[in-house]
Amino acid sequence: xxxxxxxxxxxxxEPPQPMVVILxxxxxxxxxxxxxxxxxxxxxxxxxxxEQRGFSGETEEQHDGSFITIIRRA
Amino acid sequence: MTEVLSxxxxxxxxxxxxxxxxxxxxxAAVADVHAPAVALPLRxxxxxxxxxLAGASWLTARPIILAGYHYGPEVVAxxxxxxxxxxxxxxxxxxxxxVPVALETRLHSExxxxxxxxxxxxxxxxxxxxxxxxxxxQVGHFGSVLATGVGLFxxxxxxxxxxxxxxxVVAAGIASSLGWLSFTILAxxxxxAAKCWSFSPFEPLAQMHAHAHLGGLGFFxxxxxxxxxxxxxxxxxxxxxxxxxxxxxxxxxxAGLAGLFVTILFSSxxxxxxxxxxxxxxxxYGWEIFAILRARKRRNRDWGMRYFLxxxxxxxxxxxxxxxxAWPQLPATELTTQLESxxxxxxxxxxxxxxxxxxxxxxxxxxxxxxxxxxxxxxxKVPALADLYSPALQAVGYWLFxxxxxxxxxxxxxxxxxxxxxxxGVLLASVTVFLANICKVLSHLxxxxxxxxxxxxxxxxxxxx
Numbered sequence: 254x255x256x257x258x259x260x261x262x263x264x265x266x267e268p269p270q271p272m273v274v275i276l277x278x279x280x281x282x283x284x285x286x287x288x289x290x291x292x293x294x295x296x297x298x299x300x301x302x303x304e305q306r307g308f309s310g311e312t313e314e315q316h317d318g319s320f321i322t323i324i325r326r327a
Numbered sequence: 328m329t330e331v332l333s334x335x336x337x338x339x340x341x342x343x344x345x346x347x348x349x350x351x352x353x354x355a356a357v358a359d360v361h362a363p364a365v366a367l368p369l370r371x372x373x374x375x376x377x378x379x380l381a382g383a384s385w386l387t388a389r390p391i392i393l394a395g396y397h398y399g400p401e402v403v404a405x406x407x408x409x410x411x412x413x414x415x416x417x418x419x420x421x422x423x424x425x426v427p428v429a430l431e432t433r434l435h436s437e438x439x440x441x442x443x444x445x446x447x448x449x450x451x452x453x454x455x456x457x458x459x460x461x462x463x464x465q466v467g468h469f470g471s472v473l474a475t476g477v478g479l480f481x482x483x484x485x486x487x488x489x490x491x492x493x494x495x496v497v498a499a500g501i502a503s504s505l506g507w508l509s510f511t512i513l514a515x516x517x518x519x520a521a522k523c524w525s526f527s528p529f530e531p532l533a534q535m536h537a538h539a540h541l542g543g544l545g546f547f548x549x550x551x552x553x554x555x556x557x558x559x560x561x562x563x564x565x566x567x568x569x570x571x572x573x574x575x576x577x578x579x580x581x582a583g584l585a586g587l588f589v590t591i592l593f594s595s596x597x598x599x600x601x602x603x604x605x606x607x608x609x610x611x612y613g614w615e616i617f618a619i620l621r622a623r624k625r626r627n628r629d630w631g632m633r634y635f636l637x638x639x640x641x642x643x644x645x646x647x648x649x650x651x652x653a654w655p656q657l658p659a660t661e662l663t664t665q666l667e668s669x670x671x672x673x674x675x676x677x678x679x680x681x682x683x684x685x686x687x688x689x690x691x692x693x694x695x696x697x698x699x700x701x702x703x704x705x706x707x708k709v710p711a712l713a714d715l716y717s718p719a720l721q722a723v724g725y726w727l728f729x730x731x732x733x734x735x736x737x738x739x740x741x742x743x744x745x746x747x748x749x750x751x752g753v754l755l756a757s758v759t760v761f762l763a764n765i766c767k768v769l770s771h772l773x774x775x776x777x778x779x780x781x782x783x784x785x786x787x788x789x790x791x792x
Binding site: 265267268269270272273276277278279280281293294295297298302305318 | 427428431561562564566624625693696697701702704705706709712
């Protein structure tokens, strides 16, 4: 079971800044935590980088048009 | 920016507890959504830039291409260098990158795209050379090679569009532009065959103008309009304000172009009606872009956006000139034929080229940055996207382009060769500045500027629970 959820709100940032913020936070993510990233758009370029780093991401579109991606260690 | 919201002690399953209360509308499987390798779009884009440089040099060396009558071997050859070598190469390369990203899917086949590149380069280089030699049989052969490549491009993107999760105005516009591209290529092959075997019932100049409008308005402008509904909101942090309005702009453009094509082909006086329909579609488009910009959260416009928005503003004089030239019973004088050249030049260089340069200032730095630095984020200090290029060079290039475009357009309308040479020389200088800036960006591919990450002590509020 995860110990904590680390939230990143990357809305309002111009690409590729959301990806930078998410990956920088991910590099310091505690071992059993998961990251919940809130973005304006679906983070398409992030997925292959998550896979390379041993993470998996699942994105859900919200009713306000934004996206939340839950990132966990694979 | 970062905060811890729920330690496990506070909720048995924090990941579920922290999710929004409303239901998700869509999920994406990771494997289904990502862009192709950066080498694919870059090879098209760099080929295009080489063609642009060659074309600008050609116009500077031979200003009579613009200052003289616009239906001769050298004019047709130079035009195809610009439209196929420069504009098509860049738009097609960018589409391979942008369509999967904009429509949240993946490209159907990168292998087909690599075959397309080879056929495209062989096709357009051969066509330009054979147009210059006015060997229409060989134009037809190389045109068929190019058409095969376009067939692969359209098939690849059509299969990509077929798998998108939902249709929207961007997808509809891209599909329209692919349809018009196919029609343009078929019309081009028809023109070539008609030159070889003289079977066409249409007036040669009319069918050439109809073919040019299919490509220029149907593929180039339609593609720019469509992707701008995604890119302008993305780079200004805004949203499409009225999807019906955006849809109407595409609908009017499609309807207007269909009518324009037929009426130009038959030299009908009704073409003025469809010219107005197209102009109305562009006005509705401009209205929506204005609304998107008014709602933007990012107030400062960078140079890339300035290039692009200036190009969109130039749609107004191009439309006005188009309406004048479509006027019934317009006498065919030296001035009106030169105005036709100015109209084509302003559309292809003023609108399409300026818009593409602006978008390339967004696309190329991102591709290079992603290829060079994305894997190092969080492990090394990576440069920001804006560190890859020089804003000063962007500004110099912008003003050189505006001056060169204005000078060349006026000189073309007046048929003044010396001023065309001067204007094209200024445009060439602008393209050279653009190339220098792009080389600065590309240098990061060869020699990435990575620095060790400096860890700073974190404030207590950002620690983990």
